[in-house]
Amino acid sequence: MSAPTATRPAPASPGPDAAPSPWRSELRRGLPPWAGAAVLLTLAVTMGADAAEWQGDWARTHGLLRWTTMLLLGPLVAAAGCRQGGREHRRGTGDLLRQAVRGRRERTLAALAPLVACVVAAQLVGTAGVYLATWPYSLGGGLTWGHGLLHAADAVFVAGLTAVGFVVGRVVKWRGAALVLALGCYVLLGFSAYVDTPLGLLTPAQEPGLSEEIPALWLAPVIAVWVGGLALAALVGHLARRKLLSLVPLLAAALAGTVLVQTGDDAWRTDPRAQRLVCDDGTPQICVTERHRNLLAPAGEALSGLRERLAGVPGLPERFVEDRPGHRIRRGTGEVPLPLFTPLGHSVVRGEVTDHAVYAWEAVAALFFPDCPDPSGGELDEVVWTYLAPAHQRDLSDPEYALREAERHRGAKGVAETRAALKKLDRLRALPEAERAAWLGEYIAAAQRCDFAAQPAL
Known part of the structure; x- marks a missing residue:
């Protein structure tokens, strides 16, 4: 009598491959890493070309970094955000994506968040690199907490302008929108930086006339609320079903802007080390x-x-x-x-x-x-x-x-x-x-x- 043979379980049918992470796809084949590289390259070339004029002086380094962030990185990241936001229009996949399982908010965050992370990380890494370049030749003194917080406010400015550019790219279907937006940002930010009126105090990278002055600790949070509130209002107005929700960050930005205009030069005081x-x-x-x-x-x-x-x-x-x-x-x-x-x-x-x-x-x-x-x-x-x-x-x-x-x-x-x-x-x-x-x-x-x-x- 023969022994019973053991039966083998039937092999499981292969399941569908797991969908790749949106972050992984964006970082491998999308715009974010290229945008981050462009931010780093812009900082390196711009600051390196005038190294003799800032290397060693902490206050001068701080001022030039902030002006470069506003006048050059600002238009650059706005154009990158616009390019990323208009991707669906260029590919003709807007109608298809609107039928996808993911909602509009999830799709927006999946496309925008990696870009914001890359450009902000590149801005902060570039800023740290410039300070490392000035450290061996330090003339003395140093930065205060107020100076460091202003760079954090600049990061909010970079993130906010990227988001605004993304919204413009979603709304405007014209392919040349990114270039026009970059030029418009450069003109607007440059004009506001040099105009001698109280509105000039709303400039995100406002600096005193003398490098011997240091910022108050409250200045950076107020600037962050000012620029971040405007960007968040644009993003919420684009995504939210209830458009009135955008009034909340808009009101916060208006209050912060009022504080900046009312305080004027009181936000800066003479450095006692000077x-x-x-x-x-x-x-x-x-x-x-x-x-x-x-x-x-x-x-x-x-x-x-x-x-x-x-x-x-x-x-x-x-x-x-x-x-x-x-x-x-x-x-x-x-x-x-x-x-x-x-x-x-x-x-x-x-x-x-x-x-x-x-x-x-x-x-x-x-x-x-x-x-x-x-x-x-x-x-x-x-x-x-x-x-x-x-x-x-x-x-x-x-x-x-x-x-x-x-x-x-x-x-x-x-x-x-x-x-x-x-x-x-x-x-x-x-x-x-x-x-x-x-x-x-x-x-x-x-x-x-x-x-x-x-x-x-x-």
Whole structure:
């Protein structure tokens, strides 16, 4: 008798493949990753092209980042949102999708959310990258919580403008709508940024006139409600069956806009670090603001030759002081203006003084012209100036060049005057050290009093 054979269960019929996630489809074959890459590329190219003008200064970096986000990224993400929103019209699948199981809201969020996530993530990553680029060359100071929150408000602005563009793409079937929307956003945002009216305070990337000011903590949330409320009102008005629901975010945006207009410049206050001074131990002292404390050593190095030539000179001003808001340096106070560090890209690039000779030459100018009514100066200014701060092809530092220029511009008379000045320069250099120091002290003291007639002869 044979043993019973075991029966095998019938194989299960293969079920339908699981539908791919909308996020996965958008991120693999859709517009969102390309839009994020465009945002990163725009930030990198725009900020990198002017790196010498912001790298090292936290406030300057912050301001340029926000302007770039508003004027360039804003139109870009609006066009990307419009392109994404008009995809159904271009493909001719609108009627088919309206019969799908998913409702209108689900379809909208499935198409919009990945795009918003990509452009916002790219904006935040690009912002962090720019700050990492400025960190090694920091001039001092730093950002406050108010500055950081404003970048979060910029992220809301980027997300909101993407959503507005998406709604426009859904409503307008014309293929050129994305380009026109981008141009319109650029014109509108640019005009509002530069118009000198209370409405200019509604600009999403509003910045004070001076970089030495810091924002209040409440400013960023108010801006976020202002720009986010307008975008949410457009999205809700497009999706909701009850259109009146869009009045809620619209009312919140109106209230936030009113706060921005009413407060005006009160949302910004002077950074106390722009008032406090940090000084070195040299003679004369060099004093910079706390915001630029890392420039104290480079400035001292640039003026080291000048301070050596001024060693032992009596009656000198006590210190060279960086200009700061609300403080005017007057003659007779023992202070002389330090040559300007800003705007960056000229005398200072990436935390270093670019030309020590020119910087010292400008410092001597502050010694000779301390807010005098008559800016002409004394007869020997060129001679003393050249001795204290010799700069290549400036004044009498290069005799052959000086004589050639004198003959070119003033003829024989100019050549004679230049030869006489060169002889006086040689005479000043040949004086004994103590005698030269006393003579320089008397000359500079008369210049500080603006009493040029009392300057000694040479």
